[in-house]
Structures are given as C-alpha cells and as structure tokens.
Amino acid sequence: MDQEQKIFFKKFGAEVRKLRMAKGLTLEDMQDYGFSSQHFQKVESGKKAVSLYTARRIADAFKISLSKLLKVI
Secondary structure: OOHHHHHHHHHHHHHHHHHHHHOOOOOHHHHHHOOOHHHHHHHHHOOOOOOHHHHHHHHHHHOOOHHHHHHOO
C-alpha cells in the first residue's frame, strides 16, 4: 500500500468508527453483519484495505448509502 492509499484508508476507517459509535454499535455487534471484531478493528484503524464490496456491506450495516459513506472522505 502506498502512502496515498494509507491516508485514504485511515480516513475511511476513522469515518467508519465514528458512524459505528454514532449508531451505538460495538465491534462485537458487527458480527451480526458478517464481520469479525478483529477484521472490523483493522478496517477502523486503517490497517486493512477495503474493497468496494466490503464498503457497501459496511454502508448496508449502517443503513446508509455507499455514496454517503464515501462522500465524507
């Protein structure tokens, strides 16, 4: 992962964490949406690159559109 990608995924992860917390969900709650706690923690910390499919699954879990999730970045 190059530096630009690292910055993108760090921002993405921070937004995902903010949204998860605003919804009152824990990392363990994300298991109900098919994510392991460890995987989701890596996404939120920006240590895990996220595919478009995974981003859509995250948006679905938060009941928002994918464009809204990506727009804030």
